[in-house]
Amino acid sequence: MTATEESAEPAEDVAATDRAASRRRIWWPAALAAALALALGVPALVAGGTSASGTSSVSAPADDSPEAGFARDMSTHHQQAVDLSFIVRDRTSDESTRTLAFDIINTQANQRGMMMGWLDQWGLTQHSPAKPMAWMSMGGHGHGADYQAHDGSLMPGMATNTQLAKLRSLSGRDAEVFYLQLMLEHHKGGVEMAQGYVDMADNATEKRLAQSMVAGQTSEIGLITDMLQERGAAPGVPAS
């Protein structure tokens, strides 16, 4: 055996090893990608599976979130607007007042249903032991949470039980004027709360509804102010 022959053999081996190594270099990134896909994909499937089969999605808001708080409190606030409007429809035959009341009943009852439906989908209760509007203090709107509930008026703008009883006792123009005065304050409180949620919203669908409340009720505040003026009445609610 000569020296040249001796060196020729390892040279062949080196070439073979190089080819094998380059095959391995191609193989590894693919394997790594597959491993990553599996490592991320399997848990994602597990997460996706539970959210699809469970009653709520992984991203459901927390029980003490502004999302849940606004849905609960605005539902309560809306219910009283519906009640006030039903009362006035029974107390006057004036077309413009009855039309406004009809509009408020349908809009606010339907919006209330949307908010209650979200709470249900999020697996949260409709009622919470938290104070009304406690969620607003999270966004610096502390004044809403400081409201002193009294005689059934649980949040800013809500009428008292005494005022509801008085509306039931009035008729004709007196009922219209008192309803418009109460509804004006109710909308002001409603717009403030809805804007409070818009400013801290984390849920695009709920934020959109809150924005529509701000726009819709602000516009109705203008209409109600005009209707009071037509009846020669001042906007403020008279002390009873």
Added chain:
Amino acid sequence: MGSASKQTQSNKSQGNKPSAKQASNDRRARIAELRAAEQRRDRRNKILAGSVAGVLVIAAIATGTWIVVDANKDKKAKEAAAAAPIDGVQTFGDLSRNHVKEKVTYPQTPPVGGDHNAIWLDCMGTVYDQPVENERAVHSLEHGAVWVTYNGKATPDDIKTLSEKVKATPYSLMSPYPDEQGTITLNAWSTQLTVDSASDPRVNQFFTKYVQGKQTQEPGASCTMGAM
């Protein structure tokens, strides 16, 4: 066989007298041996690397899955807290819901469901000083209200605490019920809990779970007095 022995013989004779051809054959055999060894080593390394990679991948999947499952478990626990079973709550299954004009004899005292009057009782956080009509209160329960009742054993403090709670809670009502067994009874549709004192923590739990809760027969129905 004959040719094989012949071959062996010829090999032997060649072995005795090594030639260039013989050396080349030997070298090829050695190369083949080396390559086989190399391939065996390669295969062993591949199996080893594959096993290690496999174990790593399985570990990664298991860890990821565990994190997700654990997060789901936390969420379930939180949801469960919002609607967890409350000690001592009794439920009574499906109850009838017809509107009737006559008095109804109810199996529970106070009643928690069954046929009832067409006009419900105002339950927008309404506190009644006097006993109310069973048939109308049952209709309020159908709408998702919680009805608080108490007998003569309830203290003025109990009544004050419960009144304040009810007044701040739309979809609840309260009235005395002298004939009931327990001091304070919390009633929702087909659901009942008796407590001895208004300070029992289960009072708040009952409100949270059952005010317009899952037992509500007509979700979205009104608590404002039916006759306006």
